[in-house]
Amino acid sequence: MQPLFVVYEDAELVAIDKPAGLLVHPSALDAGEERSALKLLRDARGEWLWPLHRLDKGTSGVLVLARSQQAAREGGRAFEDGHVRKRYLALVRGWPPERGMIDQPLARDPELPSQGQERIPAVTRFERLACFEWPFQVDARHASSRYALVAAEPVTGRRHQIRRHFKHIAHPLVGDTTHGKGAHNRAVAQWLGATRLWLHCEWMELPGRPRIAAPPGPEWKALLA
Known part of the structure; x- marks a missing residue:
């Protein structure tokens, strides 16, 4: 595996561009996976990270990730208190509205x-x-497919x-094996030449x-053009 790419670092924090397919830390939900971003970084840098x-x-x-327990506590509070802005790119099924807000409580x-x-x-x-x-064609009612x-x-x-949330508004993410649609996941993977x-x-x-910031990988090029 290629070394993890550090996109930001200061005395208290380290930020990386995590690749798809890598756990953040070991999980009982994926007990057979031994690699994680946390372990790889700790081994490579020789320091404990949170x-x-x-x-x-x-x-x-x-x-x-934080470089000390104090930085971890302060950073964790910033996330919990809603003081961290974050933006994600996602490919979804169908054409949602131009903009909107999904205000839907979720099970814990x-x-x-x-x-x-x-x-x-x-x-x-x-x-x-x-x-x-x-x-x-994914749906027999339509000759083409919209994303x-x-x-x-x-x-x-x-x-x-x-x-x-995007499943809730009937626009599930492509490649989501839990909340998405398998037929669309497979069709888009073949069309774009990437499974993720x-x-x-x-x-x-x-x-x-x-x-x-971490720019999206080359597999996103066709979507961003």
Whole structure:
């Protein structure tokens, strides 16, 4: 595996461009996977690091880690209090509105059935950046298939929030094996020549620091053109 690319560093924080397919830290949900961003960074740098937030294994982009427990506490509070802005790029099924806000409470644990769980507030703003109509058939009612590139800014930070919110408005993310549609995932993977969850953390703004950015990888080129 290629070395992890550091996109920002100061006395308290390190930020990397996490590749899709890499865990942030070991997880019981993926017990067979031994690699993680945290372990690779600790081994490469020889220092202990603490992640300030989560990125799903399939999500790429900005991942911020603290270099001390004090920095981890302060950074964690900034995330919890909503003082961190973050923007993601996502490829979704269909053409959502040009812009909107999804204000939909979510069950606390996405790994468990929603019924009976506490619902916690969750808000995501989004803007549609581009529309695509590609010449392949997934639905027998339509000769072509529609997708859109969106920018999403989660105001809150719930697990799988963007994925669950876009499923809620009937525009699930492409490549999402949990909340998406397998037929669309397979068709787009063949069309674009890449199999992945199409979700990338493009930038973050933490209090008192410059914007930390990670450009999307080459597989996004056709969508950004």
